[in-house]
Amino acid sequence: MNNLTKILIADDHQLFLDGLKLIFSNIPYIEIVAEAKTGIQVIEAFELHQIDIAILDVNMPKPNGFETCKLIQQKYPKCKVIILTMYNENAFIREFFKSGASAYILKNAGKAELLIAIDKLNKGEKYISKELEKDFENIPKDDFVKTFSLTPREIEIICMLGKGINSNEISEKLFLSAYTVITHRKNILKKLSLKNTAELMSFAYEKGLL
Amino acid sequence: MNNLTKILIADDHQLFLDGLKLIFSNIPYIEIVAEAKTGIQVIEAFELHQIDIAILDVNMPKPNGFETCKLIQQKYPKCKVIILTMYNENAFIREFFKSGASAYILKNAGKAELLIAIDKLNKGEKYISKELEKDFENIPKDDFVKTFSLTPREIEIICMLGKGINSNEISEKLFLSAYTVITHRKNILKKLSLKNTAELMSFAYEKGLL
DNA sequence: TGAAAAATACCTATTTCTAGGTATTTTCTT
């Protein structure tokens, strides 16, 4: 056994990948063994390489960071996952927990924080960005649940709506009846007391859901 | 006069800035003299430093890359601007022209392309990402001009839609025929090549319209 | 294991949106 940490990095922007590579190129105990631009490529990379830590962008396409993380945890439970997020999307803290990831870091957190996180992960600990940690404590649990009280499925549908995908298309993509999607949309609007989807999109953006 | 290119970099994500810094750290003829996370910080930096090239992220907040670019060109017309964009948003090619920027590059283009662009800019030439160039040629000029840029009335209506107000209600508030509002909405979606109002809301938020 | 939450699915009726037009008037700009 050696103490070289083997890392996979995944983000759909080449420049960002380049940046990460250069950041890690100075660190002797870290080796980047694979990179990917989509969730599918991540899974493929796992079949070819032995990976200790996967650094995934939340907004990565096909599938997104959380989904990819779940897949990794199922097949390779020893691998730790760091989720990188753009904004302080506190609606996703729950997703983070469910996904089984070990660290959750804001992209604007800086390089030092990344290295600290990797260090903690190697010790078997978890890590969450300072800024994100605040949200945890500031928001009482009940309030938090009440404020949004959106289920993962509902959030998923909201995100798809934001891309201009309509109920029929969503039902196809998620292998659901169109009725089900319509029911979800109805529940979302009712829960949040919103008039229509346009207002829902505003809400979603203002709460950092999108 | 020296041949050292002084660069400002601006993006709201620290890791991305770090990446750019490391990329340029190997290049002897380039010096990063300032960095910024918002448009305001960019303007402030211009008051403190002599800058040859500004590299701006489109999606930077307050104000966005294009707006910031316009401000720079007004006050410091000698400075060249490189706009970095996440996706192939051809809706913004026109914005790019209006802003007076000298280069327009996709973020996933890779480091080499950035260096080529800087080289061209130093020679007084312009540069556009290969992938984006395609879109230029495909779009006939007339079509191109008609395709984008929202009128004040259209923006007003978009804002109201974001509040959940529907066509009928908008027509009442603005003392217009409902037909007129519907026509405006139709024109907006066509102009921006969007599928529906949900996607329009996403567009509006992402571009800082809402 | 039992209750609660989430996800699923169906039905009807009505309203609203979208897409395809055309066309006139007003405002801006050169």
Place this chain on the structure above:
DNA sequence: AAGAAAATACCTAGAAATAGGTATTTTTCA
């Protein structure tokens, strides 16, 4: 003053969203 752009308004048909239900199955969690 002429032309372009913006704003206005109308028509039709079809697609999609919304609102009101009900109800079963699956997951989650205490």
